[in-house]
Amino acid sequence: MFLPALMGQGYHERHALYPVNPKMSEVQGLRCYPSVLDCPDPVDHVICQIPRVSVSELVDQCVEKGVRSIHFFTAGFSESRDDEMAAVEREIVLKARAGGVRLLGPNCMGLYSPADQLTFMPGFPREPGAVFMLSQSGSNAGDIVHGLAARGVRFSKGVSYGNGADLRAHDFLDYAAWDPETQIVVAYIEGVRDGRRFFAALRRCAEHKPTIVLKGGHTAAGARAADSHTASLAGSIEVFDAVCRQAGAMRAATMAELHDLVIALTTGLREVRGRGVALIGIGGGFAVLSSDAIAEAGLDVPPLPKAVQEQLREFLPVAGTSVRNPVDASLERGADRDRSHRAYAAIARSEPIDVMFTALGFGWGPSGGLGPGMGSMGGFRPSGGSDRDADDPALRAREQVDELAELQRETGVPFALIQRGQAGADQQLQLHAHARRLAAFPDVERASAAVACLLDWRARRAGLPELF
Amino acid sequence: MFLPALMGQGYHERHALYPVNPKMSEVQGLRCYPSVLDCPDPVDHVICQIPRVSVSELVDQCVEKGVRSIHFFTAGFSESRDDEMAAVEREIVLKARAGGVRLLGPNCMGLYSPADQLTFMPGFPREPGAVFMLSQSGSNAGDIVHGLAARGVRFSKGVSYGNGADLRAHDFLDYAAWDPETQIVVAYIEGVRDGRRFFAALRRCAEHKPTIVLKGGHTAAGARAADSHTASLAGSIEVFDAVCRQAGAMRAATMAELHDLVIALTTGLREVRGRGVALIGIGGGFAVLSSDAIAEAGLDVPPLPKAVQEQLREFLPVAGTSVRNPVDASLERGADRDRSHRAYAAIARSEPIDVMFTALGFGWGPSGGLGPGMGSMGGFRPSGGSDRDADDPALRAREQVDELAELQRETGVPFALIQRGQAGADQQLQLHAHARRLAAFPDVERASAAVACLLDWRARRAGLPELF
Numbered sequence: 001m002f003l004p005a006l007m008g009q010g011y012h013e014r015h016a017l018y019p020v021n022p023k024m025s026e027v028q029g030l031r032c033y034p035s036v037l038d039c040p041d042p043v044d045h046v047i048c049q050i051p052r053v054s055v056s057e058l059v060d061q062c063v064e065k066g067v068r069s070i071h072f073f074t075a076g077f078s079e080s081r082d083d084e085m086a087a088v089e090r091e092i093v094l095k096a097r098a099g100g101v102r103l104l105g106p107n108c109m110g111l112y113s114p115a116d117q118l119t120f121m122p123g124f125p126r127e128p129g130a131v132f133m134l135s136q137s138g139s140n141a142g143d144i145v146h147g148l149a150a151r152g153v154r155f156s157k158g159v160s161y162g163n164g165a166d167l168r169a170h171d172f173l174d175y176a177a178w179d180p181e182t183q184i185v186v187a188y189i190e191g192v193r194d195g196r197r198f199f200a201a202l203r204r205c206a207e208h209k210p211t212i213v214l215k216g217g218h219t220a221a222g223a224r225a226a227d228s229h230t231a232s233l234a235g236s237i238e239v240f241d242a243v244c245r246q247a248g249a250m251r252a253a254t255m256a257e258l259h260d261l262v263i264a265l266t267t268g269l270r271e272v273r274g275r276g277v278a279l280i281g282i283g284g285g286f287a288v289l290s291s292d293a294i295a296e297a298g299l300d301v302p303p304l305p306k307a308v309q310e311q312l313r314e315f316l317p318v319a320g321t322s323v324r325n326p327v328d329a330s331l332e333r334g335a336d337r338d339r340s341h342r343a344y345a346a347i348a349r350s351e352p353i354d355v356m357f358t359a360l361g362f363g364w365g366p367s368g369g370l371g372p373g374m375g376s377m378g379g380f381r382p383s384g385g386s387d388r389d390a391d392d393p394a395l396r397a398r399e400q401v402d403e404l405a406e407l408q409r410e411t412g413v414p415f416a417l418i419q420r421g422q423a424g425a426d427q428q429l430q431l432h433a434h435a436r437r438l439a440a441f442p443d444v445e446r447a448s449a450a451v452a453c454l455l456d457w458r459a460r461r462a463g464l465p466e467l468f
Numbered sequence: 469m470f471l472p473a474l475m476g477q478g479y480h481e482r483h484a485l486y487p488v489n490p491k492m493s494e495v496q497g498l499r500c501y502p503s504v505l506d507c508p509d510p511v512d513h514v515i516c517q518i519p520r521v522s523v524s525e526l527v528d529q530c531v532e533k534g535v536r537s538i539h540f541f542t543a544g545f546s547e548s549r550d551d552e553m554a555a556v557e558r559e560i561v562l563k564a565r566a567g568g569v570r571l572l573g574p575n576c577m578g579l580y581s582p583a584d585q586l587t588f589m590p591g592f593p594r595e596p597g598a599v600f601m602l603s604q605s606g607s608n609a610g611d612i613v614h615g616l617a618a619r620g621v622r623f624s625k626g627v628s629y630g631n632g633a634d635l636r637a638h639d640f641l642d643y644a645a646w647d648p649e650t651q652i653v654v655a656y657i658e659g660v661r662d663g664r665r666f667f668a669a670l671r672r673c674a675e676h677k678p679t680i681v682l683k684g685g686h687t688a689a690g691a692r693a694a695d696s697h698t699a700s701l702a703g704s705i706e707v708f709d710a711v712c713r714q715a716g717a718m719r720a721a722t723m724a725e726l727h728d729l730v731i732a733l734t735t736g737l738r739e740v741r742g743r744g745v746a747l748i749g750i751g752g753g754f755a756v757l758s759s760d761a762i763a764e765a766g767l768d769v770p771p772l773p774k775a776v777q778e779q780l781r782e783f784l785p786v787a788g789t790s791v792r793n794p795v796d797a798s799l800e801r802g803a804d805r806d807r808s809h810r811a812y813a814a815i816a817r818s819e820p821i822d823v824m825f826t827a828l829g830f831g832w833g834p835s836g837g838l839g840p841g842m843g844s845m846g847g848f849r850p851s852g853g854s855d856r857d858a859d860d861p862a863l864r865a866r867e868q869v870d871e872l873a874e875l876q877r878e879t880g881v882p883f884a885l886i887q888r889g890q891a892g893a894d895q896q897l898q899l900h901a902h903a904r905r906l907a908a909f910p911d912v913e914r915a916s917a918a919v920a921c922l923l924d925w926r927a928r929r930a931g932l933p934e935l936f
Contacts, residue, residue: 076786137753146889190756216756219763224771228790229752254913255757284697285605288658288684289723295687303692318544322696421614445722 011117016041036061047110049073052085055106059092063099070096072106078163078231079107086231093166107230108162109138112145114155115181121145129154130183131262132176134169136161136230137216140188140255147259150427152434153266156181163230168193170201177205184265185211186258191232199243206249207464210270210457212261214252215240248464250457260441260450268414269439270468272451274354275299278347279326282359282418287326290357290418290444297448301325302352315343325353331403333396341407348413355451358404360397360417360429360440397429405436415439416447479585484509504529515578517541520553523574527560531567538564540574546631546699547575554699561634575698576630577606580613582623583649589613597622598651599730600644602637604629604698605684608656608723615727618895620902621734624649631698636661638669645673652733653679654726659700667711674717675932678738678925680729682720683708716932718925728909728918736882737907738936740919742822743767746815747794750827750886755794758825758886758912765916769793770820783811793821799871801864809875816881823919826872828865828885828897828908865897873904883907884915 011017018041019027022034033039036046036058046067048058052074062070076082077089089106096103104110109120114128121142131153135141141160148155156179159172169189176185185205192198205211217226218237226232244251252258264270277294279287279301291301304312304325312323321328327347332340348356401417408415417433417440433440441447479485486509487495490502501507504514504526514535516526520542530538544550545557557574564571572578577588582596589610599621603609609628616623624647627640637657644653653673660666673679685694686705694700712719720726732738745762747755747769759769772780772793780791789796795815800808816824869885876883885901885908901908909915 135753137751137756139751140753140757143754143889188753190753214757216753216760219760221763221769222756222760224792225747225756225759225769225790225794228792228794229756254761256911256913279693283605283607285603285608285656285658285684286611288605288690288693288697289608289682291693292684292687292690293722295689301689301693322693324692324696326693326696421611443724445724 014117018043036065036067039065043067044069045111046070047073052076052088052106056088056092056095059095059099059101062101063096067101069102069104071104071110072108072162073110074105075107075162077106078165079229081228081231089163089165096166103166104159105162106165108136109141109160112141112155112158112160114157120160123149124158125149125154127154128156128181130181131155131266132172132179132182132185133158133187134161134172134176134185135159135188136164136169136190136232137188138162140214140216143255144186144188144258147255148262150430151259151263151440152431153262156183164193170194170197173198173201173205173211176211177201177209183209184262185209186262187211187213188216188258189213190216190226190230195243199247202243202249203247206247208467210265210467211247211249212252212258212265213240213244213249214255214258245460248457248461250453252453256446257449257453260446261453263434263439263441264450264454266437267434267439268408268437269355269416269451270414270454271412272355272414272454275452275455276302276352276354277448277451278304278350278353278356280344280347280356280358281328281330282326282357282420284322284328286359286420287322287328291326293444294357294448297445297452299448299452300352304347304352305350308346308350311346312343315339331400333399337403341403344407345411348407348411353413356407356413356415357418357444357447358415359420360401360433394426394429397426398432401429401433401436401438405433405438408438416441416451418444418447482585486511504533504535507533511535512537513579514538515541520544520556520574524556524560524563527563527567527569530569531564535569537570537572539572539578540576540630541578542573543575543630545574546633547697549696549699557631557633564634571634572627573630574633576604577609577628580609580623580626580628582625588628591617592626593617593622595622596624596649598649599623599734600640600647600650600653601626601655602629602640602644602653603627603656604632604637604658604700605656606630608682608684611723612654612656612726615723616730618898619727619731619908620899621730624651632661638662638665641666641669641673641679644679645669645677651677652730653677654730655679655681656684656726657681658684658694658698663711667715670711670717671715674715676935678733678935679715679717680720680726680733681708681712681717682723682726713928716925716929718921720921724914725917725921728914729921731902731907731909732918732922734905735902735907736876736905737823737884737919738882738922739880740823740882740922743920743923744770744820744822745916745919746772746818746821746824748812748815748824748826749796749798750794750825750888752790752796754827754888755790755796759794761912762825762916765913765920767916767920768820772815772820773818776814776818779814780811783807799868801867809871812875813879816875816879821881824875824881824883825886825912825915826883827888828869828901862894862897865894866900869897869901869904869906873901873906876906884909884919886912886915 018039019030019032020036021032024032026032043065046062048070055074076085078086112119112124114126124145133144133155138160176182217223241251250261252261277299279290282290294301309323316323316329347353404415415438417438419440419442430440485498486507487498487500488504489500492500494500511533514530516538523542544553546554580587580592582594592613601612601623606628644650685691709719718729720729745767747758750758762769777791784791784797815821872883883906885906887908887910898908
């Protein structure tokens with residue numbers, strides 16, 4: 001029995017919980033009942049982890065008890081390529097529906113509802129948020145929630161629905177579209193059994209809430225794996241992509257892109273309106289590779305207007321320091337703080353710039369004067385007795401984030417923070433940034449892909465409501 | 469003055485070090501001299517960080533003193549678009565060459581030689597290794613060394629050479645080709661001033677040592693940035709790519725790919741001979757997305773032969789557990805250890821399999837029986853009182869790595885470990901894996917790209933010596 005993992009510790013303080021096992025009288029301090037029918041009160045939801053050969057009898061008991069839903073953790077049905085067990089799967093769906101019971105699964109992890117302290121993996125956040133997650137895969141549901149939680153995102157509800165024998169993608173999309181606690185929807189889908197209903201539900205959902213779909217099994221190798229996994233017949237990715245486009249949804253190409261799109265949608269970056277990127281304080285050679293990556297994603301690093309370059313030249317008087325874009329500047333503190341703030345704001349507000357890319361967790365140090373690109377290598381710069389070196393780098397990095405958040409608010413131009421090196425990978429700093437509506441990405445490639453995907457999505461939504 | 473950063477702390481225990489500054493008599497406990505000419509002994513190498521207007525006089529003094537090389541940390545020459553300073557750059561090169569002095573830079577970080585305790589950034593490893601690094605960019609030199617050091621790689625020598633006014637890529641490639649301490653060469657290059665010499669040197673180097681080139685400035689935006697950075701005229705990437713192919717070198721598309729190729733070349737993965745990937749113990753939905761990523765990189769996840777599937781079925785009797793490939797198994801300990809070891813070895817040795825992908829830092833837990841993919845989610849699996857859960861997960865993960873290293877050695881089939889979730893990101897575990905010649909990658913996409921690049925490189929080397 002796995003009560004602690006399936007339920008948050010606060011669950012049975014709010015809701016009654018009844019372990020059922022004919023061989024036990026107590027489970028972790030809770031009274032255990034021989035069958036669902038023996039539970040003393042009405043039962044809303046049953047989590048089934050009994051052997052597959054006994055599930056049919058359980059469904060009968062649940063119908064008799066008036067249970068509203070059953071989550072079949074139990075696996076080994078249609079996905080096992082065993083005709084007999086595939087028939088059992090069909091039979092329990094018919095029996096449950098006839099009896100007014102809805103099913104999750106089989107072969108799935110079930111429900112995550114932080115407000116109810118109901119969860120299915122250790123490490124899922126207990127605080128609710130605004131992102132709804134549906135996933136055919138339990139392990140990918142885990143990657144969605146764990147991966148995004150580590151970057152500061154919280155969830156309204158989540159569901160892992162495995163084979164989707166009864167309730168499936170379109171049901172959950174309809175729920176998410178209606179759910180007042182949900183603002184953003186993410187879905188991991190391997191196969192769609194009912195294309196028309198899926199498309200209609202996706203359109204209803206994506207019309208009013210940003211909706212991201214990650215499709216598993218879009219290659220021959222992936223489709224074979226999906227068949228073994230959830231008995232899904234994966235269709236052509238071109239068709240699926242067209243469906244997403246027509247519905248006004250975003251299609252994420254990878255799990256990482258799904259994460260990055262949610263980060264973009266839950267920060268100021270969602271306001272991005274064009275392809276002009278300013279690269280600031282990111283180091284000479286790194287700026288070259290970053291410019292390449294940005295251009296390859298279909299964005300641009302346009303030269304700044306002459307007037308802005310002249311303003312920057314006052315701020316960065318050292319010969320050899322680039323002010324065209326990329327700009328070899330860094331945020332200053334103390335006496336220089338106002339001047340550096342004005343320089344950043346001037347870049348953000350200049351005509352060709354739509355979004356500012358800068359490094360997270362690096363350098364407040366003085367720019368130029370010492371040699372190549374030192375201003376942008378604060379974390380690595382030679383330490384030689386400056387007073388500033390005595391400062392706490394973590395505190396400096398948090399101050400940098402606060403300053404960038406203020407610039408984003410003040411100028412209305414979004415920032416994307418690039419996590420470079422070990423300082424940039426500091427998770428507390430990422431969370432600090434996300435809490436201030438600043439998007440942070442592991443590298444320029446991923447930041448650029450997220451921005452490009454967001455812009456393409458917005459362009460395709462002509463005729464649909466503008467969501468922000 | 470930045471002695472601690474420019475020199476490892478052991479440097480002046482092995483070599484004499486002479487600070488030069490007319491305004492000081494002592495620097496950090498070392499006697500300071502008014503000029504190079506006043507140093508009491510012969511001087512081999514000078515690190516110049518004086519203002520650019522004074523460099524010409526310094527070169528005169530170095531010629532007179534019989535110095536062999538000068539590293540110009542000083543910037544603001546041809547890369548500043550100032551005609552006068554570009555002329556100074558040309559003049560000092562001519563003067564130095566005529567006087568028998570070779571120059572590094574200007575606008576660069578200089579030399580890294582761990583055996584001499586000579587370095588240019590804090591955090592560079594002090595222990596020598598077999599990788600030679602040349603980079604036009606100081607910050608990218610830092611990303612190469614720091615990024616690879618964190619994954620267990622060590623360096624023979626490194627050089628950041630900025631504008632490359634005198635010594636440049638072909639000189640360093642020739643040095644690396646000859647250097648007995650160097651086995652692998654990595655280069656970050658923005659522009660090549662002398663195409664024929666570069667190509668000839670690249671061919672000489674790549675013929676006998678695996679050589680990886682990352683080219684900065686291969687888009688219009690990147691080329692503009694490279695022009696500001698090192699005054700490099702970046703050429704067409706198609707031409708550059710053709711040069712690399714003809715020379716038998718590898719071209720990395722990104723910094724991450726450069727890192728990953730070095731990881732592949734410094735582990736058992738360099739032996740990979742074909743495109744057949746076995747995906748093991750990686751979780752149902754994750755296996756679907758991984759299969760897609762592998763296929764998109766041009767590799768395959770072929771079904772295992774029936775005989776091997778039957779052998780696995782004995783080991784994994786639970787219905788619904790995939791044995792075709794992806795295989796939903798995990799390494800076992802204790803009584804089941806031999807059986808799981810034999811199952812892994814059977815997969816590795818089966819005809820369609822050339823390389824084994826498995827998760828790093830996850831589960832020794834029992835497979836199947838509980839529900840969907842639990843065997844492959846050890847790190848997240850519901851904890852419910854099993855004795856094993858009392859074990860130290862870090863120790864279990866190290867044991868898993870040791871077991872995989874033994875399988876790699878025994879079967880001759882290489883493994884790629886995928887760092888999934890927070891357990892997988894554990895840096896100590898990565899280092900443990902690399903020390904055992906196991907390649908570890910942040911995700912399946914990067915592992916697949918590295919394998920595909922290695923295979924393409926090998927295929928193109930027809931006629932050149934087989935290096936391993």
